[in-house]
Amino acid sequence: LYIADVFIKSEKEFFDSFETWILKIAEDGEHVRTPIHYIIREFFRVRKQYLTYVNQFVEEYEQDITQEELDDWNELIVRVFDITVYKFVEEHHQHSKRLLEAHKELINELSSPVIPLSDHIAILPLVGDIDTARARRILENTLTRCAEQQVNHLYIDISGVVIVDTMVAHQIFQLIDALKLIGVESTISGVRPEIAITASHLGLSFENISTKSTLANAMASRMRK
Structure with a gap:
């Protein structure tokens, strides 16, 4: 229906309305989930139909x-189909990029969740690799969540962190220092033997930081107080 208008409308009028349609179908859920080469193949098939009808x-x-x-x-x-394919692919790409960024933001937020345990007490379970970008997001997200939830003691559990190197330790120290500035005490739990050995070899000192081998030990220690 849209393509047929090219024979009766001016070029500007046609493409003004046509681009609106392209944007709509490029963001359509079913089209987003369809492999792009299938969609392009369908455009070419329909173009052939138009040429056949004209003949x-x-x-x-x-x-x-x-x-x-x-x-x-x-x-x-x-020419119309060439432009259609180009603009569809362009809009499809931009829409996919926006979705990807939104998913990344969600994943980043979920990768550093501050989980309330009781009044003013929460836990931050860290899992997987921590690179510089993720460490920065953890710092920002944790400070924001602790302020919002009025946390005064945060357990930082690193039992799920694969590797603790100088950079990771530095980021953890930075987080603890930043938490102190907003009135939040911290306890690190999940310090496995291999992590302790690595830290020792790297010359990393947890001397001035409250540490426990497991989260259970950390919580039990606080309850005894």
């Missing part, structure tokens, strides 16, 4: 249509 029309009214007119129509159809 059938010319055969029926060949005495009234010149070869030059036929060539112009065919060129117009090819």
Whole structure:
């Protein structure tokens, strides 16, 4: 229905309305979930249908249509579909990028959740690798969540952290220092033997930081107080 308008509308008028349609279908859920090469293949199939219909029309009214007119129509159809494919792919890509960024933000938020345990007490379970970018997000997210939840003691459990190197330790120290500035005490739990050995070899000192081997030990220690 949209393509047929190219024969009766001015080029500007046609593409003004056509781009709105392209944007709509590029963001459509079913199209987003469909592999892009399937969609392009379908565009080409429909383009062939249009060219076939034009040829059938010319055969029926060949005495009234010149070869030059036929060539112009065919060129117009090819050009419109070329533009359609290009703009669809461009919009599809931009929409996918926006979705990806939104998913990344969600994953980043979930990768450093501050979970309330009781009044003013929470836990931050860290899992997996921690690089510089993730460490920065953990710092920002943790400070914000602790302030929002009015946390005064945070357990930072690192039992799920794969590797504790100088950079990771530095980021943890930074987090603890920043938490102190907003009035939050911290206890690190999940310090496994291999982590302790690595820290020792790297010359890392947890001397001025409250540490416990497990989260259970950390919580039990606080309850005894």
